[in-house]
Amino acid sequence: MSEHMGYATAADAASGEKEKSGFKRILGLGSLLAVAVGLVVSQGVMVLMLQGAGIAGLGFIIPLAIGYVLALTYVYSFSELSLMIPRAGSLSSYTEVAIGHFPAILAVFSGYVVVAMFALSAELLLVDFIIEKIYPGVFPPMSVGFGLLALFTVLNLLGIDLFAKLQSALAFIMVVVLLLLGLSAVFGAVEPHPAGIDLTASWNPLGGEVITLVALAIWGYVGAEFVCPLVEESRNPERNIPRSMILGVTIIFATIAIYCLGALFYIPADDLAGSALPHYDFAKAVFGDAGLTFLAVAAVTATCSTVNTSLAAIPRMLYGMAQNGQAFPQLKKLMPGTQTPWVAVLFVAAITGLPMIVMGDDPDAIGLLLIAAAIAWLLAYIITHIDVMILRKRYPDLPRPYKTPFYPLPQIIGIAGMIYAIFYASPAPELSGQIFGAAGVVLAIVSVIGIAWVKLVMKKPLFKPEPIEKVLKAE
Incomplete structure (x- = not known):
């Protein structure tokens, strides 16, 4: 009975957020599912998953399945935290009451803001490369990538209503296109299977070492938690947030x-x-020359979906951090009428475009950007699992509309799996120095800025958790 009452209390508290934040609750299960799918299935994923299949053959299903299990662990943790602390700040709000302000800043900036710099830039560069290969000389260099970034920046400034409609359409088209391509190939519906390819001859050429590809496979699942910063704009979040991610x-x-x-x-x-x-x-x-137009649709749709989702979710994380005093107060400014955190949207767009200018049209930069982003993202997932375990111990009686099944097993498996994936993040030993060097430098910079902000601006201890009551009642 008491658990049911706690469920109702959390739901009632969430429903009152419109008055506090100014956000409108319009996102249903379909829109949230489109977000969960739309960020994950990107062009970068389309490339990396095929490369993994090439390395391991049919044996790639093993790391793919392990990656799916690890993804469920972070989904469980984010579901529990987002409904216990229903704030747009997402991971920063959870972490400040579990570990303190410095880890909260480090988690969001390393796991999301830095990832936007790396992964979104790679995604936009990739769409430029593929369009140039399909339609050589038609578009000026990098014009497609920068054009899409500008377009979706403007569309996100126009409000969450338009975002939801766009995202639902983009995610649906993207999944249908990928399934159509895959199923047409499996059944040889258009072109017959070429002779000389025997799938069963060497289904797992790496043997036991196929497990090392988990680090690559898990990249195919990161990002479903982008629904959590939208919790203040979600209808019936206690049901739709977990369901959309699963x-x-x-x-x-x-x-x-x-x-x-x-x-x-x-x-x-x-x-x-x-x-x-x-x-x-x-x-x-699979489709001959006609397949190139098909691919252009898939590539542009995947990139649009990824950019659209990121420009909706990450600014709301920054908005929540600004509300908590963990970032510049300008980031919590909302645009009149649309209630969009417009300064945060423009900031994310700017940091996404910067690496594109620095990297230029270098195809070799894409893999490094994606893997460095994966390392930072997995660090954020580890912090998320730690948050759940600490808050379970510190606030055992706090209402939790969603509880992790088989707790704490998913958190333990998740932490171990993410550490393993980081350790094997580099696909080749000769690239390890570059990848870990790039990720290390960025994380070091974020750490220095985070320490300075907490100590000099917020004037608070680095690792002292805030009382959860303060966060739940924050205006």
Whole structure:
């Protein structure tokens, strides 16, 4: 009975957030599912998953399945935290009451703001490369990437209503296109399977070492938690937040598995592993020259979906941090009428465009950007699992509309799995120095800024947790 009363209390508290934040509750299960799927299935994922399938053959299903299990662990942790502390700040709000302000700042900036710099930039560069390969000379260099960034910045400034409609359409088109490509390849519906490719001859060429590809496979699932910063704009969040993420990673698992299987029917594994644009080779092999237009739709849709989701979710994290005093107060400014955190949106757009200018049109930069982003993202997931465990111990009687099943097993598995994935993040030993160096430098800079902000601006201890009552009642 008391648990039911706690559930109602949390739901009532969440429903009152419109008055506090000014956000409108318009996002239902469909919109949230589109967010959970839409950020994850990007062009970067389309490339990395095919390269993984090329390395391990059919054996790639093993790391793919392990990655799915690890994804469920972070989904459980984010679901519990987001409904216990229903704030737009998401991870920063959870962490400040579990570990303190410095880890809160480090978690969000390393796991999301830095990732926006790395992964979104890589995504926009990738769409430029693929469009140039399909339609050579039609568009000026980098014009497609910067054009999409500008377009979705403006669209996100126009409000969450437009975002929800766009995201639902983009996610649906993207998943349908990938499934159509994968299923057409599996059944040889358009072009017959080429001779000489035997999937069963060497289904797992790496043997036991296939487990090392978990670090690559898990990249196919990161980002479903982007629904959590939208909790203040969600209808019935206690039901729809967990359900959207669980459904999202399950759809992603099925889609990627079919997509990779289809590619192995048409492209020799070594060619998949060594190609910088394996999705280009795949689409052309399945549909011929007509497949290039098909791929252009898939590539642009995936990039649009990723950029659209990021420009909606990350600014709301920054908005929540500004509300908590962990970032510049300008980031909590809302645009009259649309109630969009416009300064935060423009900030995220700016840091996304910066690496594109620095990197230019260097295809080799994409892999480094994506893997460095993955390391930072996995660090944020580890902090999330730690938050759950600390808050369970510190506030055992606090109402939790969603509780992690089999606690604390998912958190323990999640932490161990994420550490393992970080350790094996580099696909080649010779790249380890560059990848860990880039991630280390950025994390060091974020740490120095975070320490200075907490000590000099907030004038608070680095690791002293805030009382949870303060966060729940924050205006």
